[in-house]
């Protein structure tokens with residue numbers, strides 16, 4: 001059985017969705033990042049990065065980083081078709097995944113949501129927040145253009161959409177962002193998937 005370290009409403013929502021997409025057997029341990037659980041000694045002993053998501057494997061190893069966990073889950077169930085085998089298609093998938101997590105999330109939402117983590121000065125925080133919001137807006141436009149008329153980022157549901165899912169949810173719920181129509185339609189599609197219904201009770205607090 002896998003052990004999933006999760007904070008509802010955080011980026012680990014995307015991994016929760018994937019765990020259900022592949023029908024994994026797992027137990028969930030809540031690590032409430034708003035309460036600071038990720039900085040507790042017990043959690044740091046298993047993930048010194050002090051972040052969620054993390055995934056404990058059956059042999060005791062612990063995987064961290066959204067992209068690594070997402071690809072591991074895709075490989076655990078090749079039949080689910082969550083990551084293409086073709087090298088170029090796979091590189092495109094990684095390109096999207098990395099852009100969503102590394103840029104839209106880390107350089108956009110992180111600065112928008114928690115500028116106080118980086119700067120004490122209120123004016124500096126306001127500037128950082130504005131920078132984060134501009135990065136999110138730019139990122140959503142890039143993703144919208146990449147998706148075009150397709151139903152999902154690479155045409156069919158993939159691990160890239162699990163990352164898209166959590167950033168779109170943030171954009172709609174906390175951010176008041178003007179989300180492009182094709183991305184909104186994709187979010188609606190993701191929420192109509194059985195995995196979303198299965199995950200629902202642990203997606204929010």
Ligand SMILES: N[C@@H](CCC(=O)N[C@@H](CS)C(=O)NCC(=O)O)C(=O)O
Pocket residue numbers: 010011012033038050051052053064065066067101
């Ligand atoms: N690069 C990491 C980022 C993970 C991350 O930033 N997680 C946030 C929640 S969305 C977190 O754990 N924040 C707690 C903290 O930074 O103290 C990944 O890809 O998994």
